[in-house]
Amino acid sequence: MTWAATVLTLYPDMFPGPLGHSLAGRALQEGTWSLETVQIRDFATDRHRSVDDTPAGGGAGMVMRADVLARAVDHALERAPAAPLLVMSPRGAPLTQALVRDLAAGPGVSILCGRFEGMDERLFEARPIVPVSIGDYILSGGETAAIVLLDACVRLLPGVMGQPSSGEEESFETGLLEYPHYTRPYEWEGRRIPEVLRSGDHAKIAAWRKARAIEDTRLRRPDLIARHGDARRPPPSGARREDEGEDR
Incomplete structure (x- = not known):
């Protein structure tokens, strides 16, 4: 319909x-x-x-x-x-x-x-x-x-977005801002893609993305934190930013 x-x-x-x-x-x-x-x-x-x-x-x-x-x-x-x-x-x-x-x-x-x-x-x-x-x-x-x-x-109507999963992790869908995105080239103006995103370890990538979403929400939209219970919990295992200096 x-x-x-x-x-x-x-x-x-x-x-x-x-x-x-x-x-x-x-x-x-x-x-x-x-x-x-x-x-x-x-x-x-x-x-x-x-x-x-x-x-x-x-x-x-x-x-x-x-x-x-x-x-x-x-x-x-x-x-x-x-x-x-x-x-x-x-x-x-x-x-x-x-x-x-x-x-x-x-x-x-x-x-x-x-x-x-x-x-x-x-x-x-x-x-x-x-x-x-x-x-x-x-x-x-x-x-x-x-x-x-x-x-x-x-954009949420069936068939409008190319893939139904495209909107599942976007900002506000989980109560948090979306995690940051990267693409080629690997290095641009001295800034590199975080190594975890090149690791091929999907569990670590998912944990990193969740941690970054929580961190960015705390910094940019603290009002959302009170409405999202998961954001009060410690970051998932393996989500610490080992690449702290590489994506700046």
């Missing part, structure tokens, strides 16, 4: 954008997933196709109207009742690889993209919408964030 994405936006021409290239683009052409955009302005009722108004209580900017958005949302819910409905918002819960896996395993997703100062809060009280954030920063609109979410999901 095709994994179906619906994006509610004021700028449908932004799609598929990057999603029309590389793995996601090929999968879109092959019908592994589908993408439909819905123009929110089509659900406005005045001759100016207005979707926003001044904020109640005063303040800068404009706020997207609940009545217009609700009609667009109802359209999406009617078209894809089984798909979760998300809104890309800095006020949402952080997007995680666990959520991405759950979404990729389902029938698809509908995404509402905001603009201006935000959306009338009553919309979230009246409709089953889940706010999701891709980070602690502000974008001009939800479209870029929606592209990030869709790319993360599409």
Whole structure:
């Protein structure tokens, strides 16, 4: 069954954008997933196709109207009742690889993209919408964030990546950052590939990779350590960095 994405936006021409290239683009052409955009302005009722108004209580900017958005949302819910409905918002819960896996395993997703100062809060009280954030920063609109979410999901669909195992050891799949990678030439600008990776001993290589993943996570993302129990345990046997000076 095709994994179906619906994006509610004021700028449908932004799609598929990057999603029309590389793995996601090929999968879109092959019908592994589908993408439909819905123009929110089509659900406005005045001759100016207005979707926003001044904020109640005063303040800068404009706020997207609940009545217009609700009609667009109802359209999406009617078209894809089984798909979760998300809104890309800095006020949402952080997007995680666990959520991405759950979404990729389902029938698809509908995404509402905001603009201006935000959306009338009553919309979230009246409709089953889940706010999701891709980070602690502000974008001009939800479209870029929606592209990030869709790319993360599409690459996990069956057959999209060349080998099903390609994503199993990537960053966040185990709660840790991914271990570092190396390739030819063996020596480059005086820096050598760690000898353990040339040893042919798969157990030692696996142990080294696990230890490096833990070490790099401790240094770069200590917030992840508290959420990953294995990272508190001693490194596996043989994982010590015998090549300490060689991969610098």
